[in-house]
Amino acid sequence: MPLHSTQSFAEFTEDDLFSQLDQETLPRHVAMIMDGNGRWASQRGLPRIAGHREGLIAVREVLNTYYLLGIPIVTVYAFSQENWKRPQAEIALLMTLLQEFLLQERQTFHERKTRFFPIGLLHELPASTQDLVHAVAQETAHFTERTVMIALSYGGRSEIVDATNRLIDDIQGGRASKRVDEVQFEQYLSTAGLPDPDLLIRTSGEARISNFLLWQIAYTELYFTNTLWPDFRRRDVLLALLDYQKRDRRFGRLPHGVSPQNRL
Ligand code: IPE
Ligand code: IPE
Ligand code: MG
Numbered sequence: 001m002p003l004h005s006t007q008s009f010a011e012f013t014e015d016d017l018f019s020q021l022d023q024e025t026l027p028r029h030v031a032m033i034m035d036g037n038g039r040w041a042s043q044r045g046l047p048r049i050a051g052h053r054e055g056l057i058a059v060r061e062v063l064n065t066y067y068l069l070g071i072p073i074v075t076v077y078a079f080s081q082e083n084w085k086r087p088q089a090e091i092a093l094l095m096t097l098l099q100e101f102l103l104q105e106r107q108t109f110h111e112r113k114t115r116f117f118p119i120g121l122l123h124e125l126p127a128s129t130q131d132l133v134h135a136v137a138q139e140t141a142h143f144t145e146r147t148v149m150i151a152l153s154y155g156g157r158s159e160i161v162d163a164t165n166r167l168i169d170d171i172q173g174g175r176a177s178k179r180v181d182e183v184q185f186e187q188y189l190s191t192a193g194l195p196d197p198d199l200l201i202r203t204s205g206e207a208r209i210s211n212f213l214l215w216q217i218a219y220t221e222l223y224f225t226n227t228l229w230p231d232f233r234r235r236d237v238l239l240a241l242l243d244y245q246k247r248d249r250r251f252g253r254l255p256h257g258v259s260p261q262n263r264l
Contacts, residue, residue, distance in 0.1 A: 009239055017238040021069070022245055027198035029073035030066060031220070033212055034059065036204025036228030043228075049093045054230035056101055063148060065237045067112055073147045073194060077212050081121065081155035095129045098152070102132050109136065114146040119190035120154030147194065156214030163188035191216055199244045203229045221247055 009017065034055060041051030059076065066074045079094060102116075109116050116136045125133065133152065167188050170176035176184070186192060196216045202208075205226040209217070223240050225232070248256055 009242070014235050014238060017235065017242060021238065021241055023070075025245055026069060026071055026241065027244060028071070029075065029195050029197045029199075030071055031075040031077070031197035031200045031213060031217070032062070033077045033200070033202040033210060034229040034232075035202060035206055035210075037230060039204065040228040040230040048090060049097075051228075051230055052094060052097055056097060058230050058232050059101070060105075061233050062237055065234045067114075067146070069241075072145060073149065073197075075149040075151065075197060075213070077151045077154065077210075079120070079152045079154070080211060081153055081158060082211060084124070084153070092126075095126050099129055099132050102136050106136055106139075109140045109143075109148070112146060113143045114140065114148055115143040116140045117147050117149045118152055119149060119159075120152040121158065122152060124153045149191070149194070151212065155211045156209075157211060159190055160215055186215075189215060196220060198249075199223060199240065201225070201232075201240050203227050203232050219249075219251060221249065 012020075037051035037055040038048040039051070040054060041048050044050070063074060078098065083094075084091065105116075108114075118133050118137055122130055122133060163185065167176060167180060167185065171178055171180075191213070196218070197213065197220045200213075200217055200220045201223045203225055205224070207224050213220075221244055223243055225236065225240070227236055250256075
């Protein structure tokens with residue numbers, strides 16, 4: 001069934017939504033700020049960790065959907081540097097869940113020839129978590145077709161400051177030229193070599209970036225939805241992608257379709 005801009009998507013099935021997607025203009029890189037696990041749990045009178053658990057089910061379904069759609073790079077914000085301010089018990093449970101997730105998904109990363117690529121201040125993670133994160137990253141490092149990037153103990157500002165410090169070291173050591181351009185600077189970020197996100201999704205109704213990928217989202221399309229992360233599933237991915245495909249990514253140029261006579 002064709003969709004018209006005035007129609008709401010509510011009455012459409014997942015198959016309808018899928019058939020509306022233009023396979024040629026899907027994003028290459030989607031980033032997600034998975035937010036709202038705690039609120040999902042408290043709405044049900046459950047402890048916050050129940051929201052994180054349900055959130056993991058959503059992560060699997062969402063990653064699966066991107067895989068089936070052929071979107072090659074997906075980035076998830078799993079734990080921010082600021083999240084260390086949470087109670088110790090919640091942090092410990094989040095780390096346990098992360099380990100469970102990695103143990104369960106390890107095989108899938110291999111089967112799908114997907115590189116698991118962690119970014120962030122990984123040395124701040126508990127030793128057992130670090131070991132597993134590094135192990136899965138190492139054993140999948142040779143896959144080039146697909147990447148799942150996971151931001152752990154990540155902060156966008158500290159990433160930029162770290163990059164700057166390493167650049168200074170290289171300049172002082174004579175390994176980099178004294179004048180730096182954007183292309184060179186990018187090589188010092190943890191995302192070096194990967195394209196910037198085309199689309200950034202944040203769930204739970206918060207319209208902020210929370211220190212995520214500050215450099216990389218300079219021209220990313222932002223999509224905010226009220227859906228809480230544990231409820232964000234295949235259908236929600238399709239809705240976000242359809243919304244993205246309606247946008248005119250001008251990058252500062254004139255809108256598409258403006259005829260040359262009308263330009264001045
Ligand atoms: C997102 O859900 C998960 C992490 C930040 C680890 P929250 O735990 O932030 O859930 P809310 O925002 O309190 O509902
Ligand atoms: C952002 O969510 C971080 C992650 C999703 C990992 P938060 O819930 O921590 O962000 P704030 O506190 O609302 O900015
Ligand atoms: Mg939150």
